[in-house]
Amino acid sequence: MLELSLVLKNAGKSLKKTGKQMRKNYAAYLFLLPKLILFTLFIAIPVVWAFVLSFQEYRITEANLFAGLDNYKQVFESEAFRKALINTTIYTVVTVPFNVITALIAASFIHTLGRFAQNFFRAAFYLPTVTSMVIIAMVWRWMYNYEFGLFNHVVGWFGMEKINWLGQTDSALSAIIIMQMLIPFGVGIILYMASMSSISDSLYEAATIDGANAFQKWFKITVPMLTPSTIYLTLLSTIGSFQVFTQIILMTGGGPGYATETLVHLIYKTGFRDFEFGLAAAQSVVLFFIIFVISVLQYRVLNRKG
Amino acid sequence: MKRKWKLILMMMMAIATMIVLAACGDDSDGSTDEDGNWTGTITIWDGPRWAKEGDTSGEEGKGNQYFWLEEKIAEFEKSHPGVKIELVKVPWAEMPDKLGVNIAGQSWPDIAPVDISGSAVSIDHIEQGVIESLNDFFTEEELGDFYENALNAYTYDGKLYGIPNSLTVHTMLLNLDLFEEAGVEPPENGEWTWDEFVETAEKLTFDRDGDGEIDVYGFSTYILPGYYEAWPFFYINGGKPLSDDLSEFTFDSPEAIEAIQALADLKLVNEAAPVSMGGADVGGTFQAWANEEQRTVAMEPWATWAITSAQTANPTNFMVANYPTGSTGEPITIGGVGGWTMFKQDSDAKKKVVAEFMKSISDTDEQYLMSQSYGIFPARISAAEKEPFADNPEMARAQEMSSQVAMLPRHPEWKKIDEIIQRELQLVFNGEKTAEEAMATAKPEVEALLGE
Numbered sequence: 235m236l237e238l239s240l241v242l243k244n245a246g247k248s249l250k251k252t253g254k255q256m257r258k259n260y261a262a263y264l265f266l267l268p269k270l271i272l273f274t275l276f277i278a279i280p281v282v283w284a285f286v287l288s289f290q291e292y293r294i295t296e297a298n299l300f301a302g303l304d305n306y307k308q309v310f311e312s313e314a315f316r317k318a319l320i321n322t323t324i325y326t327v328v329t330v331p332f333n334v335i336t337a338l339i340a341a342s343f344i345h346t347l348g349r350f351a352q353n354f355f356r357a358a359f360y361l362p363t364v365t366s367m368v369i370i371a372m373v374w375r376w377m378y379n380y381e382f383g384l385f386n387h388v389v390g391w392f393g394m395e396k397i398n399w400l401g402q403t404d405s406a407l408s409a410i411i412i413m414q415m416l417i418p419f420g421v422g423i424i425l426y427m428a429s430m431s432s433i434s435d436s437l438y439e440a441a442t443i444d445g446a447n448a449f450q451k452w453f454k455i456t457v458p459m460l461t462p463s464t465i466y467l468t469l470l471s472t473i474g475s476f477q478v479f480t481q482i483i484l485m486t487g488g489g490p491g492y493a494t495e496t497l498v499h500l501i502y503k504t505g506f507r508d509f510e511f512g513l514a515a516a517q518s519v520v521l522f523f524i525i526f527v528i529s530v531l532q533y534r535v536l537n538r539k540g
Numbered sequence: 541m542k543r544k545w546k547l548i549l550m551m552m553m554a555i556a557t558m559i560v561l562a563a564c565g566d567d568s569d570g571s572t573d574e575d576g577n578w579t580g581t582i583t584i585w586d587g588p589r590w591a592k593e594g595d596t597s598g599e600e601g602k603g604n605q606y607f608w609l610e611e612k613i614a615e616f617e618k619s620h621p622g623v624k625i626e627l628v629k630v631p632w633a634e635m636p637d638k639l640g641v642n643i644a645g646q647s648w649p650d651i652a653p654v655d656i657s658g659s660a661v662s663i664d665h666i667e668q669g670v671i672e673s674l675n676d677f678f679t680e681e682e683l684g685d686f687y688e689n690a691l692n693a694y695t696y697d698g699k700l701y702g703i704p705n706s707l708t709v710h711t712m713l714l715n716l717d718l719f720e721e722a723g724v725e726p727p728e729n730g731e732w733t734w735d736e737f738v739e740t741a742e743k744l745t746f747d748r749d750g751d752g753e754i755d756v757y758g759f760s761t762y763i764l765p766g767y768y769e770a771w772p773f774f775y776i777n778g779g780k781p782l783s784d785d786l787s788e789f790t791f792d793s794p795e796a797i798e799a800i801q802a803l804a805d806l807k808l809v810n811e812a813a814p815v816s817m818g819g820a821d822v823g824g825t826f827q828a829w830a831n832e833e834q835r836t837v838a839m840e841p842w843a844t845w846a847i848t849s850a851q852t853a854n855p856t857n858f859m860v861a862n863y864p865t866g867s868t869g870e871p872i873t874i875g876g877v878g879g880w881t882m883f884k885q886d887s888d889a890k891k892k893v894v895a896e897f898m899k900s901i902s903d904t905d906e907q908y909l910m911s912q913s914y915g916i917f918p919a920r921i922s923a924a925e926k927e928p929f930a931d932n933p934e935m936a937r938a939q940e941m942s943s944q945v946a947m948l949p950r951h952p953e954w955k956k957i958d959e960i961i962q963r964e965l966q967l968v969f970n971g972e973k974t975a976e977e978a979m980a981t982a983k984p985e986v987e988a989l990l991g992e
């Protein structure tokens with residue numbers, strides 16, 4: 235009993251302290267209020283609502299019906315979801331390491347250049363990031379065109395047979411992956427360059443005295459010192475890759491067959507074509523947990539290595 | 541004191557933010573007076589239709605393709621003081637998705653140009669009360685002026701859920717310049733058998749510049765969920781996707797399998813179609829037939845809008861032909877019906893005004909005008925009797941095909957069924973599966989949906 239009263243007393247004290255601090259910083263809280271309202275309205279409520287909806291059968295003009303775990307059962311039994319999950323995983327496993335590593339290498343080279351050249355390459359590599367994926371996808375669809383696309387022209391120079399890049403099951407996903415790999419990871423390059431600037435010169439000077447060559451300095455100093463950026467970029471890139479959508483809907487529609495079906499494209503179709511919002515919400519929740527678990531694992535593994 | 545003012549200023553900012561957000565959700569759209577007359581705002585969505593002759597305004601030089609509806613709105617507003625009609629311009633390609641999102645968010649327009657076959661709204665929406673029935677606004681005599689298949693397309697459970705304003709059919713479009721270049725005679729009256737069609741397609745496949753590579757192909761089309769240009773070919777031997785009572789999957793019948801495989805073999809065996817045939821590139825397929833700089837395909841099946849396009853935007857020397865006949869000996873095509881649908885209304889008085897406007901844009905004169913200008917067939921008998929295609933032999937030929945029309949099955953799960961079938965068809969057309977294997981794969985998945 236005595237313990238309980240002590241706990242309550244402490245809790246009361248803590249609340250009082252928090253209240254006092256809030257009163258003290260009221261100006262900051264008031265400035266944060268509009269953002270908090272927007273966040274609550276457009277992010278927090280929809281996310282919570284999606285969780286609730288995943289246990290319901292969505293009805294448009296009447297109250298939703300409670301569906302228990304039916305939606306989740308459908309998700310895990312669905313062949314389309316299984317194929318979409320496999321495709322999305324392959325896409326992520328190939329593109330994320332490639333993009334992060336190439337960004338690191340590109341940033342390392344650019345960092346050694348003069349100021350003018352640095353600015354030029356920084357802008358050049360960042361340009362695709364500010365270009366709409368719709369435009370990029372349309373250009374790439376042209377490049378993959380069987381009859382007059384750029385790739386089949388190049389293939390022709392080597393006397394090889396033309397490839398139906400987006401029309402064959404065995405090449406369509408690879409074509410989408412190649413496209414993603416060849417679009418420079420602008421954010422990564424910019425972030426790595428910024429982080430490289432903050433590495434102390436004394437580390438490199440000490441390594442030089444110890445007789446380290448340029449590669450050793452890069453591998454033993456630069457790469458480890460960039461670990462926080464690498465963790466951030468890997469997480470960012472993984473989340474983005476699991477949400478791949480625009481290029482799929484514009485270039486293949488998920489086909490041929492289910493060769494390029496991805497999770498977000500499937501969720502979109504389930505929700506806005508089939509109007510099964512309960513099932514789409516359940517698919518979204520599963521995707522959320524997949525991304526969450528992978529992000530935590532990536533963070534722990536990379537952080538430990540760092 | 542200074543601190544107090546700061547606090548007041550910030551409180552005001554927060555309140556202003558909340559007011560702005562609250563205003564975003566304001567949905568009041570009208571009022572009804574004591575006599576039951578409604579005044580307020582009606583929202584209508586529409587896609588681009590046709591521009592006035594000579595109008596080349598706009599970024600793409602296509603002119604104002606909404607002027608017809610804008611003029612009808614102005615007329616209606618003038619005769620109905622206090623009623624305002626807001627036109628929301630939506631590209632056709634975005635219409636189903638945008639409408640789907642708005643339906644889900646219960647922020648649908650009052651009127652939209654959609655059918656109830658499942659592209660944007662479905663039978664499930666009718667069952668959930670999203671679509672209003674229009675029976676109260678039509679007399680039997682008025683309904684008698686519509687073609688029966690047009691009314692059927694908007695009828696569910698004995699009630700009318702839209703006003704049909706157009707009929708379309710899929711037709712074969714033949715580029716006569718390429719026929720001439722290859723020295724091939726087009727089919728007489730656009731009528732032919734499957735064997736004649738294959739022979740023609742093979743002859744139209746040729747190497748134009750003598751470099752050893754084929755430059756022109758006889759035929760092409762694409763396979764994509766929601767699109768049916770290729771489907772009449774699958775019906776020519778008597779095959780159809782579902783049984784009449786919608787309880788069985790029947791695209792695995794020998795008649796359907798044979799027809800599907802035969803069309804795929806036109807590319808895979810006869811090599812009279814480009815590798816891209818059966819892909820998902822709708823625009824690219826049309827460009828290959830219609831674009832003056834390409835013209836690499838001599839024959840393609842398209843809906844009637846393409847006839848207007850080949851007469852105006854992409855001037856082409858072409859003719860309209862039937863799909864070839866198969867073992868049934870009867871020509872067949874797939875048709876569609878367009879029209880206006882009214883979404884759920886809270887007030888009977890508003891519903892009456894909305895219906896009045898819908899009728900005003902669907903009367904005989906408007907359907908006649910739309911037929912002439914927009915490349916569709918009128919859904920009203922009285923408009924068709926005015927012979928809108930007297931000076932347009934290609935459209936008149938396409939209209940003859942209306943009697944060959946088979947409608948797609950109207951199953952509540954059709955969109956999912958369609959996707960299962962079309963995804964398997966894609967694999968047949970790229971040679972990864974035979975028609976028999978593909979339809980055997982589709983069968984259990986489709987029948988699981990039919991059984992629900």
